[in-house]
Amino acid sequence: MAPYDAFDQNVEINGQTVLAVVDGAMGKFSEKYYDLAIAALAEEGIDDPAPDQWYSQQAWLNAFEGMAADLEPHVLDRIGEQIPSVAEWPNDIETVPDALRSINDAYQRNHRGGEIGSYQFERLGEQTGAVTCHNPYPCPFDRGLIRGVAQKYAHLDAFVFLEETGATCRRDGDDSCRYTVHW
Numbered sequence: 001m002a003p004y005d006a007f008d009q010n011v012e013i014n015g016q017t018v019l020a021v022v023d024g025a026m027g028k029f030s031e032k033y034y035d036l037a038i039a040a041l042a043e044e045g046i047d048d049p050a051p052d053q054w055y056s057q058q059a060w061l062n063a064f065e066g067m068a069a070d071l072e073p074h075v076l077d078r079i080g081e082q083i084p085s086v087a088e089w090p091n092d093i094e095t096v097p098d099a100l101r102s103i104n105d106a107y108q109r110n111h112r113g114g115e116i117g118s119y120q121f122e123r124l125g126e127q128t129g130a131v132t133c134h135n136p137y138p139c140p141f142d143r144g145l146i147r148g149v150a151q152k153y154a155h156l157d158a159f160v161f162l163e164e165t166g167a168t169c170r171r172d173g174d175d176s177c178r179y180t181v182h183w
Contacts, residue, residue, distance in 0.1 A: 003138040003170045004065040005058075008114030012054040017087060017110040019049055024086025025079045026067075033071065040066040057111060061136055068138065080144025084152050096183045097123055099153035100131055103145065107135070117175075127158075127183050130165065134176040139169065146179055154183040 018041070026037040041049060043066065044059040068076050088109070090102045103119040111117075117135030119142075124130055133142045143162055150160045159182075166178025 002173050003136060004061045006061055006136050007117055007175075009056075009058060010114040011057040011111055011116050012113045013057045013060045014051070014110050014112075015049045015053040015055060016051040018046065018055060018060060019051055020083070020087040021079060022049070025082035028082060028086075029075070029078070033075070036070055037063075037067055040064075040070075054112065057113075057116070057136075064137075064141075074140070076138055076140035077144035077147075080141040080146075081148035081151075083145050084149045093153060096127075096150050096153045096181075097121065097129055099149045100129055100146065100181065103131065103149055124180065128180065130178055130180050132166065132176055132178045133170075136170075139164070139171055139177055142177065143179065146181060150181050150183050158183050 022034065022037045022041070027034040040063040041047070041060075044056075044063045046055050046059055046063065049055065084099075087106060090105050093099045093102050100121040103121070107119055108116070117133075119135070120132045122130045122132075131146050133146075135142075143164075147160055147162050150162075154160055161182040162179050164177060165180040166176065168174035169177050
């Protein structure tokens with residue numbers, strides 16, 4: 001399955017998450033990006049998203065794909081990096097491994113209605129772990145998300161490094177990607 005194709009057509013994403021990306025992430029970059037995001041959502045029937053409403057994940061993914069096509073390639077990475085700062089996130093986190101595990105908790109809270117996918121963390125060493133992303137979001141978005149989460153909880157002097165290490169990739173039509181994270 002390719003990125004931007006929901007695993008299940010019944011899956012929904014909450015409006016608060018949509019608004020976090022549009023207002024919090026896209027709006028931080030520029031008014032042009034914000035306007036682009038609003039227009040892409042409207043094309044998919046998501047007019048004036050409300051935080052307490054649920055929307056078709058496929059419609060959201062279609063809008064997200066449209067935004068990605070109109071933006072510089074690195075913007076998806078930067079949007080993902082902003083998510084831990086703008087989205088509702090578990091608040092009992094103290095370490096990078098806890099933070100990387102929390103990605104799945106946040107994802108599960110913000111999606112519903114069928115096979116939504118997941119983010120699975122595995123500790124590999126003292127300052128190394130792997131995150132397997134089994135979801136329909138694009139690789140650059142997930143790389144930014146993982147790096148942003150790790151940076152938020154790493155020591156101030158830590159250098160967070162991320163590399164794709166899995167045998168499968170959504171760019172190639174697979175359902176998942178695996179990233180090794182060093183902090």
